[in-house]
Amino acid sequence: MKKRILAPLASLLLLSGLLLGACSSSGGSGGSDKVTLTFGTSQTGIPRTGIMQEMAKQYEQETGVRIDFQVVPDAQWRDLIKVKLASGEAPDIFNVDVDPLSMPANVRPEENAIDLTNEEFTSRMSEEILPTVSHKDKVYGVSFAPSKIWYVYYNKRIFNELGIEPPTNYAEFKEISQKIMDKGITPFYQAPASGWYQVLPLFETGPNYEKLAPGTYDKLNNNEMKVEELTQLRTVLEQLNEFAELGYFGKDFLSNTVEAGIEAFGQEKAAMLLRVPGTEKEVSDAYPAMKDNMGFFVMPWGDNQTIGVNPGGSAAMFGNKNSKHPEEVLKFFRWITQHDNLQKVFDGGEGNLTICWPEIEPKLTPDYIEYEKAHEKGTVMQAAVKYIDPQWMDIGKDISGMFAGAMTPEQILQNIDKRRAEQAKVLKDEAWQ
Secondary structure (H helix, E strand, O other), X not given: OHHHHHHHHHHHHHHHHHHHHHHHOOOOXXXXXXXXXXXXXXXXXXXXXXXXXXXXXXXXXXXXXXXXXXXXXXHHHHHHHHHHHHHXXXXXXXXXXOOOOOHHHHHOHHHHEOOOOOOHHHHHOOOOOHHHHXXXXXXXXXXXXXXXXXXXXXXXXXXXXXOOOOOOOHHHHHHHHHHHHHOOOEEEEOOHHHOOHHHHHHHHOHHHHHHHOOOHHHHHHOOOOOHHHOHHHHHHHHHHHHHHHHOOOOOOHHHOOOOOHHHHHHOOOEEEEEEOOOHXXXXXXXXXXXXXXXXXXXXXXXXXXXXXXXXXXXXXXXXXXOOOOHHHHXXXXXXXXXXXXXXXXXXXOOOOOOOOOOOOOOXXXXXXXXXXXXXXXXXXXXXXXXXXXXXXXXXXXXXXXHHOOOOOHHXXXXXXXXXXXXXXXXXXXXXXX
């Protein structure tokens, strides 16, 4: 047990040291007058296609200012950036996952972020995304994110060969998963090693909780009920655990990472995985045989049939208020948000079909448009209920513990309530006084 605890701690300290070393060199390189801006991010904070790095190279060619990317594993990033912000040693530019509720607590923008309110580009971001990067009527962040929706993507060929259809409830989900496993294929790709992926089913299906019991979000925000009382959330945890016990996530799945999911799905080793719109392009670009072979459906955990929409959903860039080069950071933000450069970021990304800049034409296909018309939508729980998103990685550790047999769903819910109360106390939330 000590080894399990010390290993992640050692990794975090090593990463912290590496990032600190990189940040300390931001005044230039090799004694020259050239400026180097450090850009800290998690692995999934920027597109895996490398488009942001390509744009940075172009920027360096045009301006002489170098962007040094410090990419940290997802499982360590949230804790690491909090430490760096608290110590005043954060990168010049840093990515943080945002939503209207958690951004102020995670970033503490008045202390740590450059005020972008009067920048021209802030007027061009979508009205949906602005609340996720704003605090007290001031804008602090820049995002390229679409409103995020997580669907279950499935292999049409495998489904057709087995004579199965996309499920509309949990019983059907289990039934088709068993048929897929009987053919020697992993039914559903799960990625606990990344630390956050296993948490998605709990809160992306939040609109279903609100639909079944209207007012749930308000009661949670006013401390009039506990997360532990959410029977549907407990059901989702129990169903996830059952999938693990039945082998539907595959063998040794606890070591799976998000990054390896595309390979498993593209090589038809896994029949289903959770992804966002645009996944088809990323998969088919890497595995051409998968072209036109992917369908999607809403997560059926807890018999959910409501599309969960996250208005923020992804990381946003913030300029470090304590940077030695605030003007250079602003110049980069102004450059990357020019229309042609926004288009390049959009086109060169992982296949996202929308971007939070109305001036850029979306790429939604008729399949998505028709599917969304046929289903109700609602806001995901982490974007509507206080003190959920800041403990996302902690919940991920708890769920991994459940998969390993060390925790029960009930204990996970109790931990969520305990951490919510602790965070509310720190922020002096009157509802918890």
